[in-house]
Amino acid sequence: MVDVQGTVADGFEPVRDAFAENFTRRGDRGAAVTVYRDGRPVVDLWGGTDWRRDSAQIIRSATKGPAAAVLHLLQQRGVLDLDAPVGTYWPEFKAAGKERVLVRHLLTHRAGLPVLDVPLSPAQALDGVSGPAALAAQAPVWEPGTAHGYHAMTFSWLLDELVRRVTGQRLGEWFADEVAAPLGLDLWLGLPPEQAHRVGPLAEVAAPEPPAGQGLRVRVKPEVAAAYGDPDSLTRRAFSVIDPAPDENAPEYRAAGLPASGGVATARALARFYAALIGEVDGVRLYVPATLTAARSEESAGPDRVLVVSTRFGLGYMLHSPASPMLGPGSFGHPGRGGSLAFADPEAGVGFGYVTSGLQKSVTSDPRAQALVRAVRGCL
Secondary structure, eight states: OOOOEEEEOTTOHHHHHHHHHHHHTSOOOEEEEEEEETTEEEEEEEEETTOOTTOBEEOBGGGHHHHHHHHHHHHHTTSOOTTSBGGGTOGGGGTTTOTTOBHHHHHTTOSSOSOOSSOBOHHHHHSSSHHHHHHHHOOOSSOTTSOOOOOTTTHHHHHHHHHHHHHSSOHHHHHIIIIIHHHTOOEESSOOGGGGGGBOOOEEOOOOOOOTTSOOOOOOOHHHHHHHHOTTSHHHHHTTSBSSOOOTTSHHHHHHOOTTTBOEEOHHHHHHHHHHHHSOBTTBOOOOHHHHHHHTSOOEEEEOTTTOSEEEEOSSSEESBTTBOOSSTTOEEEEOTTSOEEEEETTTTEEEEEEESEEOSOSSOOHHHHHHHHHHHHHO
């Protein structure tokens, strides 16, 4: 039995039960979940192997939500125009037929740049120079703006370089100053050395088979399996732009803070961040109503050229869909491949964050996170 620690408000006890069951039935190893409602925490739980109240973890693609917020806030402040060509701010980017790529295309996965013709080494991926240079020279693999496909890794260098050109700061530095500091978030896009002791190793864990008669085995669609199995597919190439794959437990990877996949956070910080996007949290609100509306308005929907399944995206955020279920139709946020999930639901007034050290074979819909979401939904 795992010793689940923390607190739940009256009426949210089912979330504690679901969290405990993640360890006993769904293979979780060490994890935390936090839920805010109307600007206040109503669930704050943690437990499992080597997990303490202040433990943080790599959140993989759940990093994309906080990263996208930087661009929204720069537009909100009049520093960046999401409808301007990227080349307005980054002249070298205009090469190879990218003159008409708009800033919003980067956020909506419509830029046609999910892959690189020549993958980066792990050292190049983290140096802050090679990734942007490669994307500036890269030709789109479809006409920008005409289709969407998940920019799983290239999202890092596209957004980071754009923010650097506009502000003179790396995206993670701007986030630390303008978002994390005012809200007191333990959420880093570039982990400071003095915080390294709080982050345990990521490790793959097997998802247990459901007991006989108590659930169906998930079957991968043949076309999805084929895409992941074909080294020449956009799917495989998009997830292999760093070759060989980087060591996510290495200090240099955590310190680099790749905006697509390298964020480190507590569940508490993620829930608080999303709560502050949709309402006031201890006197701080990040998005004005117009920004909130834009962030979660559907920009891309339908067959995803990279993930193969149908996906929905707003401006930088995944939207609630069968491929990535959240709390309800108005939810927006981002999962992290293998487990983590963070989102907001303005209609319910909810900010949600789940982080785990145990990676399972999920891309956008992890069974542990989904069990927690169902429990929250039942409490509202």
